[in-house]
């Protein structure tokens with residue numbers, strides 16, 4: 257069974273890409289009382305106490321008086337009831353209703369409903385792409401935003417640039433004795449361990465990327481590799497492709513530049529170390545956590561002390 261309902265892979269909107277070519281689309285939707293709008297500022301969005309992503313009607317956006325502070329607008333898609341959804345980025349945070357606070361996707365991505373999580377993930381990814389890709393990669397000219405935020409076009413050479421997604425592999429490596437291999441990044445807090453991961457290089461298959469990253473970081477040789485699922489990780493532009501890999505060797509030699517430590521855990525050792533605080537796993541929003549749970553055979557509680 258593949259991993260399902262990953263925190264950031266729960267988008268529900270129809271992206272309705274054919275509508276993006278309408279240059280009036282954003283203005284049309286802002287005049288439609290059915291439209292729902294999400295606000296973003298510095299990677300954060302207003303979230304209610306539930307928590308749910310705060311969505312405004314177009315009239316409510318007008319009432320916030322933020323028009324002059326809107327830096328960019330994106331068409332996110334349509335829901336099953338025919339409502340259009342927009343994301344607006346603002347340069348100044350307006351006052352939000354009582355009980356609503358600005359929160360990051362890392363913080364609330366795993367607890368929002370499917371629609372909210374999908375809107376938040378897509379918006380953060382698009383916003384990051386625009387932030388880091390302001391100029392033409394072909395001729396260096398500043399590009400224009402077209403297609404309701406989904407394309408940047410160069411006014412000099414005419415080239416169109418599309419939002420990029422960088423494939424990264426992330427893998428639970430399991431030894432012949434059924435222990436799992438986890439590593440600690442050189443810059444991570446003490447006790448924090450996770451599955452190994454790394455970017456796919458040009459000319460490389462996903463399976464080879466898994467094997468290369470694991471041997472580079474831990475010295476462990478990997479044989480068979482099985483795909484488990486994927487989720488976007490828009491910090492700023494990764495798509496995490498999750499695998500389980502079968503280790504052929506167990507001796508660990510860490511690459512100390514990237515990894516401070518790597519070790520094998522049995523299920524009993526993992527549970528004991530989580531309870532004692534000697535091991536801290538990545539949060540529920542990450543595919544790393546789900547890959548570890550997939551090997552463990554059950555969900556692992558956030559507060560493991562009383563487990």
Ligand SMILES: [Zn+2]
Nearest residue numbers: 392395410413
């Ligand atoms: Zn150009």
